[in-house]
Amino acid sequence: MKLTRTTMMKTVCGLLIAGSLFSCQKEKVEAEQLPPEEIQLQKAVQLFKDIPHPAEFSEEVTGIINRITESKTLFITDIQAVEEHDTDNLLILIDKRNNVGENYEPEDLVPLVKNSSYPISRNDLSLRVPVEKALVVMAEAAKEDGISLLVSSTYRSYAYQTKLFQRYVDQDGEAMAERYSARPGTSQHQLGVAIDFGSIDDSYAETKAGRWLAANAEKYGFSLSFPKEYEPITGYMWECWHFRYIGDYAVAFQNNWFNDVQQYMIEFVDCWRKAAAEMDM
Numbered sequence: 001m002k003l004t005r006t007t008m009m010k011t012v013c014g015l016l017i018a019g020s021l022f023s024c025q026k027e028k029v030e031a032e033q034l035p036p037e038e039i040q041l042q043k044a045v046q047l048f049k050d051i052p053h054p055a056e057f058s059e060e061v062t063g064i065i066n067r068i069t070e071s072k073t074l075f076i077t078d079i080q081a082v083e084e085h086d087t088d089n090l091l092i093l094i095d096k097r098n099n100v101g102e103n104y105e106p107e108d109l110v111p112l113v114k115n116s117s118y119p120i121s122r123n124d125l126s127l128r129v130p131v132e133k134a135l136v137v138m139a140e141a142a143k144e145d146g147i148s149l150l151v152s153s154t155y156r157s158y159a160y161q162t163k164l165f166q167r168y169v170d171q172d173g174e175a176m177a178e179r180y181s182a183r184p185g186t187s188q189h190q191l192g193v194a195i196d197f198g199s200i201d202d203s204y205a206e207t208k209a210g211r212w213l214a215a216n217a218e219k220y221g222f223s224l225s226f227p228k229e230y231e232p233i234t235g236y237m238w239e240c241w242h243f244r245y246i247g248d249y250a251v252a253f254q255n256n257w258f259n260d261v262q263q264y265m266i267e268f269v270d271c272w273r274k275a276a277a278e279m280d281m
Contacts, residue, residue, distance in 0.1 A: 036279065037076050043275035045069065048268050054232040064258060078253055079272055085249040088130045092191055093270035095263070096235040099185040102158040106192040109155055117143070121152040128155075128192040131245040135195065138220035147212045152241070153196035156189035179237050188225060194244045195222075205240035213243065221247045223254060223262045234263045 034042075045065060053061050068075045082091075094100055110132055112125040118139035127135065139149045156164070162184040168177035188194035197204065197213060204210040217224065222243040226236045244262065246254070250269075258264040 037080070038072060040272065040275045040279060041068075041072060041076055043278060044268065044271040047271035047274055051267055051271075057233055060259065061264075064264060067257060075257065078256065079269070082249045082253045082269065083272075085247060088128070088247075090130070090193055090246050091250060091266055091269045093266050094186060094188055094191060096183075096186055098270075099183075100190060101185055104185070104190060105157065106155070109192050112151060112154065118149050118151055121150060125151060125154045126192065127195070130247075131193050131195075134221050134245050134247075138217065138222065141216070141220065142209070142212055145212060147209050149209055149213070150198050151195055152198060152200050153189065154194070155192040156187060158184045158190060161185075161187050161190060178235075179231065180239070182236075188242075188244050193246075194225065194242060196239075197241045197243065200241050202238075202240060210240055214240070217243050218251045218255070221245055221251055223251055225262055227261065230261060230263070233261065 045068065049061075049065065092100070106128050108129040109126045110129055112120050112127060112132065113123075114120065115136075117136045135149075135151070142149050161182065165177060165181050165183055168181045171177070182188075184190075189196075198207060198209055205214070213222075214224070223246050224240070225242050225244045226234045226239040228238040231237050246262070246266075250265065254260055254262055254265040258268065
């Protein structure tokens with residue numbers, strides 16, 4: 001039987017469609033055969049890729065993703081350990097794109113009082129319980145090295161941050177204020193896990209205390225939130241005095257997989273958790 005051009009095209013199209021459907025079904029079957037944690041990792045990686053990281057950091061972000069996907073088993077073991085040890089929910093993602101809202105307040109805040117471990121700049125400071133405990137341990141270690149860690153700013157309520165941000169806007173203009181101050185609901189201080197030490201300015205980096213923190217804070221679970229040259233990633237200028245408590249496991253995880261950049265690490269943990277929630281739906 002002689003085939004017409006139209007018949008031949010229909011046959012070819014049919015074969016292409018069938019091939020495409022077969023390919024999709026094959027990919028679906030292969031995906032279903034993966035362990036749940038690998039499926040979760042695939043979803044988390046895609047979510048991480050979808051975060052609008054600045055173009056100038058694309059090579060670094062790609063490198064992070066490649067390391068993760070090339071060592072899936074080890075990475076999954078590490079992130080599961082981080083999750084298992086984050087019993088105090090220290091790794092909440094909060095930044096310019098993620099707002100905890102005006103009603104968020106940690107339930108385990110404790111006031112900081114005059115003590116023998118570390119000095120405080122004023123009497124209205126407070127931190128979450130596990131953060132204050134870790135601060136005592138770190139401050140005692142610093143004392144052994146002849147260093148005093150002055151605690152200058154800690155938990156800030158939504159209302160307090162509202163007033164503070166507006167003060168900076170009035171002082172320096174909105175564009176500049178955005179570079180060094182968080183809008184209410186987006187400050188790590190609202191989580192009760194962040195501490196500003198010392199003079200709260202760049203000069204702190206050259207003090208004995210500032211140098212000690214830069215070299216030792218991570219040993220005690222504290223991470224520099226806004227490192228040099230990462231303003232496009234973190235949203236904020238370098239702050240040598242601002243440390244967030246994330247715990248020992250998260251610090252090691254940050255160093256091993258995310259180039260020691262807190263923002264990348266917490267973003268990925270958030271993606272991992274969202275992937276798990278999506279799978280549970």
